[in-house]
Amino acid sequence: MANALETQLNSTEQKFFELCQKVVAESGLELYDFSFNPASGLLQVFIVNNETGTAVIEDCIKVDHGFDPYMEEDWLPANLTLEVSSPGVYRNLVTLKHFESALNQSVSLFLKKRFEEIVGEEKCPKKFKGQKKIKVRLMTLEESGITVRFDKVNYTLPFESIKKANLDRD
Numbered sequence: 592m593a594n595a596l597e598t599q600l601n602s603t604e605q606k607f608f609e610l611c612q613k614v615v616a617e618s619g620l621e622l623y624d625f626s627f628n629p630a631s632g633l634l635q636v637f638i639v640n641n642e643t644g645t646a647v648i649e650d651c652i653k654v655d656h657g658f659d660p661y662m663e664e665d666w667l668p669a670n671l672t673l674e675v676s677s678p679g680v681y682r683n684l685v686t687l688k689h690f691e692s693a694l695n696q697s698v699s700l701f702l703k704k705r706f707e708e709i710v711g712e713e714k715c716p717k718k719f720k721g722q723k724k725i726k727v728r729l730m731t732l733e734e735s736g737i738t739v740r741f742d743k744v745n746y747t748l749p750f751e752s753i754k755k756a757n758l759d760r761d
Contacts, residue, residue: 603629603666607634608625611625611634611636614654614657615636615657617657618653620638620640620641620646620650620654622636622637623637623638623639623678623682624637624678624683624685625637629668631672632670632671632672633674634673635674635676636673636675637676637677637682638651638675638676638677638678639678644692645677646678647677651675651676652675654675655673658673680760681757681758682757682758683755683756683757684698684756684758687732690737691732693729693758694729694730694731695728695730696728696729696758697726697727697758697759698729698739698756698757699724699725699726699756699757699759700724700725700739700748700755700756701753702722702723702724702748702754703723703754704723704752705720706720706723706725707719709752710748716742716744726759727739728740735749735750736748736749737753
């Protein structure tokens with residue numbers, strides 16, 4: 592699965608990534624994820640406190656103010672809008688660390704192919720026939736993929752088969 596924080600970034604994205612890491616670390620927090628939309632100028636910074644696994648409004652304000660000294664740098668787009676927040680209850684799972692933090696929890700997976708095309712017709716539960724979106728329990732994690740459980744049966748899915756993954760509420 593492509594990792595937004597570790598994939599090849601263009602030069603502007605790389606600068607934003609480095610700036611986000613610096614400002615968030617200086618605030619005593621961890622960068623969970625970020626995204627930059629050049630068309631709208633929106634920079635979204637998702638942060639977590641390692642002790643709580645989330646971020647409160649005070650954390651967001653601290654990081655937002657941490658960006659103030661850098662807002663006049665020449666490379667920043669004129670239309671830049673900064674948005675700092677917690678990754679939320681239904682947070683995206685992008686990195687291996689994200690998936691690791693979601694072990695034994697419910698996740699929603701958006702697949703590139705129908706579920707039965709990935710696991711095989713004979714193994715596919717009736718509920719998932721024809722489905723590209725499934726809700727399962729994340730059981731194990733490996734470099735190449737994940738094992739999920741549905742109705743007491745485990746299924747192994749390679750990361751390449753996952754388009755998007757989110758933590759989900761039971």
